[in-house]
Each structure stands twice: as C-alpha cells, then as structure tokens.
Amino acid sequence: MSQQNQVFIVAAAVTVLAGNESRSEAAPAATASEAAPFDTAADAVERAWAPEWPPEGYTMPKLDVPPIALPPVPILNDLSVAAWAEAGRFAYPWAAGIMRARHANRPEHTIQRTERAVLRRFFGDLVDRVTVFYGADPLNYWDFGPYVVELGGTEAGAQNYGYHIYIQAAREDRTPLERLVTLAHELVHAEQYERFGGSLQSFGFYYFQEYKKANLVYRDNAFEEEAYGRVEDSAAFLAALEAAYHAESNPPAFCLVGVEAVLTIHNTTAIKMPYSLRWSELQPWKVYWLDPNHHRKHFVPNGCGGITRTPEIMFDHSLAPGYQKRYFPLDYTDQPEVPDPAKRPPGLVFEFKQVGSDLQLKRPIK
Numbered sequence: 001m002s003q004q005n006q007v008f009i010v011a012a013a014v015t016v017l018a019g020n021e022s023r024s025e026a027a028p029a030a031t032a033s034e035a036a037p038f039d040t041a042a043d044a045v046e047r048a049w050a051p052e053w054p055p056e057g058y059t060m061p062k063l064d065v066p067p068i069a070l071p072p073v074p075i076l077n078d079l080s081v082a083a084w085a086e087a088g089r090f091a092y093p094w095a096a097g098i099m100r101a102r103h104a105n106r107p108e109h110t111i112q113r114t115e116r117a118v119l120r121r122f123f124g125d126l127v128d129r130v131t132v133f134y135g136a137d138p139l140n141y142w143d144f145g146p147y148v149v150e151l152g153g154t155e156a157g158a159q160n161y162g163y164h165i166y167i168q169a170a171r172e173d174r175t176p177l178e179r180l181v182t183l184a185h186e187l188v189h190a191e192q193y194e195r196f197g198g199s200l201q202s203f204g205f206y207y208f209q210e211y212k213k214a215n216l217v218y219r220d221n222a223f224e225e226e227a228y229g230r231v232e233d234s235a236a237f238l239a240a241l242e243a244a245y246h247a248e249s250n251p252p253a254f255c256l257v258g259v260e261a262v263l264t265i266h267n268t269t270a271i272k273m274p275y276s277l278r279w280s281e282l283q284p285w286k287v288y289w290l291d292p293n294h295h296r297k298h299f300v301p302n303g304c305g306g307i308t309r310t311p312e313i314m315f316d317h318s319l320a321p322g323y324q325k326r327y328f329p330l331d332y333t334d335q336p337e338v339p340d341p342a343k344r345p346p347g348l349v350f351e352f353k354q355v356g357s358d359l360q361l362k363r364p365i366k
Contacts, residue, residue: 084212085205092204095139096161103133103166108317110328113310115180118244122237123187128363129163130190132183136166158182160189162200176249180241181231188227261309262347263332266295266364269354275315276325285314290352297344313350319357328361 108131111119116127138159158167165186171179196202207223214220219228231237267273267290276285279300290296300309311330333347353360 079212081209081212085209088204088206088208088211089201090204092161092207093200096164096200098139099136099159099161099164099166102137106133106135108133108164108326108328109171111183113329113331114245114248115176115183116331117248118180118241119183119187121244122184122241123191126187126190126194130165130187131163132165132167134167134169134171136168138166138168158186160186160193162193162198162203163190165190176245177242180245181238184231184237184241185227188230189223192223192226261311261332262297262299262335262344263311263330264295264297264346264349265290265313266349266351267292268351269359271319271354273315273352273359275313275352277311277313279309279311281310281312295346295349297346299344299347313361315352315359315361317359319354319359 110116110131111127119127136159138157157169158165160166165183167174167182167186174182193200193203196206207221210222211218214222218224261279265275265277265288270292272292273290274287275290276287277298278285288296298311309332311332313328313330314325317326330350331348333345335345335347349364350361351364353362
C-alpha cells in the first residue's frame, strides 16, 4: 500500500473514532417515514443503492492510532550574515518584480541625448542599456521575513533594479546637474549589477550581505559606499561632471551645410509594427508602419540656423492590450547629403525586438 493511501485510512479512522466518542452504540437507522422525502425519482434510486453506514449492529474495531503531529512552521530567526545574504537572493528580485508591475503603464525613457553624452564619458556604453522612470513610486524597504533593508527618506528618492532606474521626482523638477548626479549614482549600481553577472539574485545576495555587515546602516553598506564615494562625495567627479555637461550642452558654433540627420529603424519582429516619430518637440508626430524584417531610413535636412534635433519615437510597449504608448529619445548622425536616397548611409540603427509579450527598441550589438 502506498504511503498516501495509508495516511488516508488513518485519517478516516480518526474521524470515525471521534464521531463514536459521544455514543456507545450506533444510532438506529431512520425509518422510511422519518427519511427526508425524495425530490426526484433519480434521488430515490440513488438512495436505494447507497445504504447508510455503519449498518445496524455493526461494532467499530478498536484501533490504536497515535495522534497525528504536524511539523512546526519554520521560523526565520537566523540573523547571521549568511542568512541575510540568502534572504537578499529572494528579496531583491521580488522587489524588482513589484516595481515593474507598479510602473507597467508609466512612461519609460532612455537617458536623454545630452545627458547620455555626458555620462558616456564616465560609464561608457552602459548608458545605452539602462532605462529611467521619472515620477516613480519607489519602495520604502526591501524585505524577506525579518530581513529588512530600510530605504526610507532620501534613499527612496531613486532606486536601481538591474538596468531599470526609478526616480521619484519628475524630470522637470530637477536641474540638469541634479539629474546627472542621480543618474551617475544609479549607474554605479548598474555597474555593480553587471559585476555580479547581470543577476538580480546575485546582486541581492551580496547587497544584503554587506548591509548586515554594516550593522544595518544604509550608507555604510559597501555598495552604497562605492556609489556615494564615486559620485556625491567626490568633488573631483562632480567638477568633471559639470564641465562635461557644459561642453556637451554648449557645443562650438558652426554651420552645417549640405548634410542631413539620419537614423534607421529596423523591425526584427514577425508583426507589422506601427510607430510614431518626430524630429523635435515642436513638430507633430508622424505615423509609420514597418513590415516584418524591413527597415526605414529617416532623414531631415539640417542646414544652418542652430537647429537642435531631438528625435523621439513613440510606440506601444507591449502586445497585450491596455498598455500606454511610451516615448524614447533617439540619437542620430549628421551625414553628407546624397542625391540618391537609396545610397544614403543608415546613420544610427535601432531595432524593434519582441521579448515575450513586450516590444523593445534597442541598438543592435556589434
């Protein structure tokens, strides 16, 4: 007999014995006049073939059944460094999932072009892999049972989960330098995330470990010490960051003649992709449709006059219904004008890719 059947029989025996404790012998069966009236002929047949149990005169055998003891519910009371690290392996990915679900229908941005050019000097192409949510609703803590990393106060103003940065303030409520400092701090955490193999579980494991080693003091955590030490607490870095911003936001005056801004959108998905594009905030959106495995070159004459191009693309971020459209700023290149449109160089290329039910726009990996 299988263990499962044994447990079932023991449980059934306990139930029957418990029912017999209040009477010394079985109660007599109800007479036909006392039985409930049949509702239908089918009920009558069913009851006729289902006699009452136990039958009259039957004596239940005595079974020596030991009491069934359930195992105690495990209590997370190990507060060692190793236990904190294991808790972080679960808590951090869990928090990342909560944040993605909480902001599923909110605008997700790549880093703005000028800010990306500034930060690229310090973080390289990492700036192309992260996205930012402004006006975010961050968590106040990360927890797993009794293991809690407090993130209240200023620490909750910005948070990083892998390649996703959540900033509580609206973008327009921060000065350019304030935005750059916040982004730089979170990019340090993105570097740490890559350092541990691009794994939320590994990052959480070591973050919680260092938090426990720091006696649960947020700023004394080795991860935060590195981020603050490289950014906010480094006068040399802040000076270099400000100088880079002024250099990128105030380029030398010159006049581009006979060149054009060029970028290319490639649809690598199996669906016909609708999207909208505009070259600056002052221009209206223009709608395009792109067939599967096709690309389109977008270009606009640049010329003189100090025109600043800030191209943006807008598209539904998911194949599932109910998602809002999201905006992404795009880079472009200024290239010599070619009379034959077919021979125009592609400029910078961006690809639509399908990841599960999500649609993503990324630079192709070279």
